[in-house]
Amino acid sequence: MQESMTAQQGRPTAAEPPSRSAPSAEPQTTRKRRQRSRGSGVLLLLAAPGIAWFLVFAYAPMAGLVVAFKNFDVSQGIFGSPWSGLDNFKYFVESGDAPAIVLNTLVLNILFLAATLGAGLALAIMLNELRARIFKKFMQSAIFFPYFVSPIVISIMLQVILAGAGGHGGAVNDALGLFSLPEVSWYTEPGPWPWILTIVKVWQLGGYMSVIFLAAITAIPEDVYEAAMLDGASRARMALSITLPLLKPTAAILIVLGVGRIFYGDFGTIFAIIGDNGTLFSTTDVIDTYVFRSLRTIGDFGTTAAIGLFQSVVGFILVTAAVLIQRRYSKESSIL
């Protein structure tokens, strides 16, 4: 490695044509700069597909949000439709659905975030304790796998577990029967669903989070543990007093990212599981599913775009606030 590096450093002077043998520093920098500016055109060409994608699929839809202020008519197009002021927003507010779905969105996402972070943290610390290599590898693979299972498949698994054919039976009910507890008709009971969905999210993301935390644990310097060991600390002590506090920054980043997504109620999973099961809406209908349903059933683009805009703006405010709070917090903790 070192040898090849010196060889490369030696090369420029050798490659330099004799006419440019004048003091090397000046001409070389100008030449570099010239090369850079010549190359930048080509580089922009390289970036063009990506830039085009962002313009069409990320920025154009943002502009398309003007639909929220229009009385949209397909024949007149997005920009030709007449303005309607805040009518679309009024419609959403007056429908009376707003408080319930906003509350559901917040409650479910806070549950999801807290539960997946907690499970990931606990799993990472426990995985870190394991010494049997093959067992550890196997378990790590097993708990990470659900991350790759699609929401549709999750929904089928849940049906198998909660309800058998014809809406009764299912593994959980049979287990309840063993303790002579009454069967629950899960798919018609809205009450337990926030918890069921939380368990689903833990199943789906617990392993994923643990991988991130485990990576952060790997970065903790070894001598901290050695010092603790010399002081006679037990493993539980080390996990609680060394590993856990040192994982705070990682957890903070994940929380900030999670808070930014809090208004996007994990549409894929919730919609795949709940679908059009109206009896469960009272506890599981989030902004995303509401938007999609009203788009499909009412077909009113203006109103649904208005809800989408509301969602995006609140989400943006939340993530900005989270970043600012996290900055202040981490500054304070660095002083301590």
Add this chain to the structure above:
Amino acid sequence: MSTSITPKMIPAGTVEADQTMPRQQRRALAKPKTSVTGHPVRSGPGRRKSLRVEPFTAVSYVGVTVFGLFALIPLWMIVAGSLTAESTLARSGYSFFPEPFSLDAYVAIFSGTAVFEGYAATLFITFIGTALSLSATASLSWVIARGMPRISRPLTIFAYLPMLFTGGLVPLYLLVTQVLHLQNNWFAVILPHMMAPFLVFVAVSFFRQLPEEILDSARVDGAGELRVFFEIVLPLSKPILAVIGLFYAVSYWNEWFTAMLFISDPDKYPLQLMLQNLIANVTNAATLPGSGSVAPIYQLRLALTVVTIGPILLAYPFAQRYFVKGLTLGATKG
């Protein structure tokens, strides 16, 4: 979770391993690793001497095992159920052991053409999508990582903003159906997900770590920007490209919502959408295989699930470490 021994990990007191030594020789020197106390230590994080099993360790074994079972049992129930006769499934809805054993559902699935068409759609979306995503992501990321004045910084913000603020469902729907007219086209599933800002930043942080000397020496030797990118940067970045490609591939494979929005022709349904249709409308199951006989609906549903996640299950043991690597990189670089 790297197991390789780096010189940094060798505790004081052992022979210093020289950087210039061949790797095997370094390994050999590093082998008799001892901690300050003279006890042998294990490699990996948090390695401590373990003469007796502490309660916390025992709790950890139990906890991890419980979560491992929690993760695997639903999968097992799907696989076992898909091999269980319809009579049992119709009674209880699930089974832990395929008894009585039956392959009816698989026979039904593979006797029709629907599944093969679904596979073709999913494979098209996954392969073409991943190829497009990977090339667009890699080239945009390189231009950002290249650090050019007046170009790279605005591009960073340009790619970062959509992570914070999105147009949402309605404008996207209008864009695809009214402007691009991509209904019933597989590209309607591919294009909306073609770039993931998060993966762009994973690639950028990897590209920034590439040794500048190699790139500079190539430039001095007269290689143009394109040549540097294609012949030096890309070959050096194979590991991260594999990671990013796998992430894209899995998300295309599992994508169903965009397909549901834009694809209405059942002949063009990808696998996930076929499966979703089976849940939404169980009676569809009877008509799916294209055979006239009464199909084992519940078993069929589970069998189709197995067929859908099969490739992921098969590839997972080999691909898993790449995912871990990618996540680790993304996590530590923020």
